[in-house]
Amino acid sequence: MKYHSINDPETKTGFSQALLSSLAPDGGLYMPDSLPRFGDDELARLGVMPFHACAAHLSRFFVDSHFSDNDLRDLCADAYNFPLPLRTLDGQILDPAVPEPGDAYIMEMWHGPTLAFKDFAARFMGRTVSHLLAKSGETRTILVATSGDTGGAIGHAFLNLPGVRVFILYPEGGVSSVQEHQLTSMGKKYNVKAIAIEGTFDDCQALVKHAFADKDMCAKHQLMSANSINIGRVIPQSFYYFWTSLQIKAAFPGRPIVYGIPSGNLGNLTGGLIARKMGAPIDKFVVGNNANHPFVDYLDTGVYTPRNSVPTLSNAMDIGRPNNFPRILDLFGGDHDQIKNICTGFHYTDEQTERHLRKVYSRSGYLMCPHTAVAHLAMEDFASTTDKAYTKITVSTAHPAKFKHEVEQIIRDSVPLPASLARSVKAKSHKHLMAPSLTDLDAYIAENI
Numbered sequence: 001m002k003y004h005s006i007n008d009p010e011t012k013t014g015f016s017q018a019l020l021s022s023l024a025p026d027g028g029l030y031m032p033d034s035l036p037r038f039g040d041d042e043l044a045r046l047g048v049m050p051f052h053a054c055a056a057h058l059s060r061f062f063v064d065s066h067f068s069d070n071d072l073r074d075l076c077a078d079a080y081n082f083p084l085p086l087r088t089l090d091g092q093i094l095d096p097a098v099p100e101p102g103d104a105y106i107m108e109m110w111h112g113p114t115l116a117f118k119d120f121a122a123r124f125m126g127r128t129v130s131h132l133l134a135k136s137g138e139t140r141t142i143l144v145a146t147s148g149d150t151g152g153a154i155g156h157a158f159l160n161l162p163g164v165r166v167f168i169l170y171p172e173g174g175v176s177s178v179q180e181h182q183l184t185s186m187g188k189k190y191n192v193k194a195i196a197i198e199g200t201f202d203d204c205q206a207l208v209k210h211a212f213a214d215k216d217m218c219a220k221h222q223l224m225s226a227n228s229i230n231i232g233r234v235i236p237q238s239f240y241y242f243w244t245s246l247q248i249k250a251a252f253p254g255r256p257i258v259y260g261i262p263s264g265n266l267g268n269l270t271g272g273l274i275a276r277k278m279g280a281p282i283d284k285f286v287v288g289n290n291a292n293h294p295f296v297d298y299l300d301t302g303v304y305t306p307r308n309s310v311p312t313l314s315n316a317m318d319i320g321r322p323n324n325f326p327r328i329l330d331l332f333g334g335d336h337d338q339i340k341n342i343c344t345g346f347h348y349t350d351e352q353t354e355r356h357l358r359k360v361y362s363r364s365g366y367l368m369c370p371h372t373a374v375a376h377l378a379m380e381d382f383a384s385t386t387d388k389a390y391t392k393i394t395v396s397t398a399h400p401a402k403f404k405h406e407v408e409q410i411i412r413d414s415v416p417l418p419a420s421l422a423r424s425v426k427a428k429s430h431k432h433l434m435a436p437s438l439t440d441l442d443a444y445i446a447e448n449i
């Protein structure tokens, strides 16, 4: 498959080049030039595979000749060695072979090592990058801006990979304390460094963008992005929509499927839209935004107004200029009506999110992270506007204990830390505080290579 720059469809390249260079030479985001479309027979075959095998099969269509089928099988089996359960609020796990009656599920995407859904994309990306660098003997410096979960997932996925250094930029005071521990406790001697930027997540993202726009800096450090501007982050996000929708369809063949997604940079939604274009049996997406809602406004009005972000409880969604918005336009040729027919959006204040999280917990005992609560509330509001009997899947993007202090205040109850988080909270933390300055960043990278 070829990839084109969204600025100029005639600027095309292969997967490896798109992955390692992050942006096209004209500064545009890469998108797949065409997508495979699977028929019923092939969908049936893919649906009975385990997730990692389905992912390996799908990834064949996205990569180039640097990856053999065996490479992809090993890479996906290694990346996806944890479960992806769909469960009801009262604890039933969906099993397509013996479906119990149910119409609303939580898709728990946080059973990977950093307890956030970003592991799905980061682990695929880490392994594809490392495969290519090992072949060519090249090196790369990864810059990643994070509002919390990306940095942990990318840091973990690239930890100790030869040929790669990772610099994680996060807003000082803008991530949860558990997340900060996770980011800063990876060890001083390793190839992953955390930088606390005195600014917002948008400042971090802008700094990374400016670094990539600086040709000298790019060449000097062999910079590469692991943010969702990199197409290597977006592709694997289609795999889990593809596979889970087949599981759900097998269990409840007659019912249309809707996913509710807590959205910020829109990478997760873009993955879902790509899966749908490849023939995954998905009818609709419900998008939940917090007080930062440029995408929901776009759905409502057809007008896209990027803006500065404001801090909220669901901090991984504090995005005023979603990276992947242009990709969604590219997928649909900019047709607002088409996008609006597939996606419905709602946005909520922190107060509404807190109230919902508390209500679900007190009624069912199920505890969700604030991001998941936004999507779950959006799904409830969506359901009240339709008579159609959907199977409703709320995408749960992080373990609630990643926001331990925030969640404890909301439910007025204690939230135990899973073992992996307890370890990083105890480990020694190392961070470097920095103003949002490209010169300072350049110097710090040079000192630490």
Ligand SMILES: *Cc1c(COP(=O)(O)O)cnc(C)c1O
Binding pocket: 116, 117, 118, 148, 149, 150, 262, 263, 264, 265, 266, 267, 268, 269, 316, 317, 371, 372, 397, 398
């Ligand atoms: C990153 C993140 C999101 C937002 O996902 P996008 O792909 O940026 O829309 C939502 N929830 C959590 C917990 C996240 O880490």
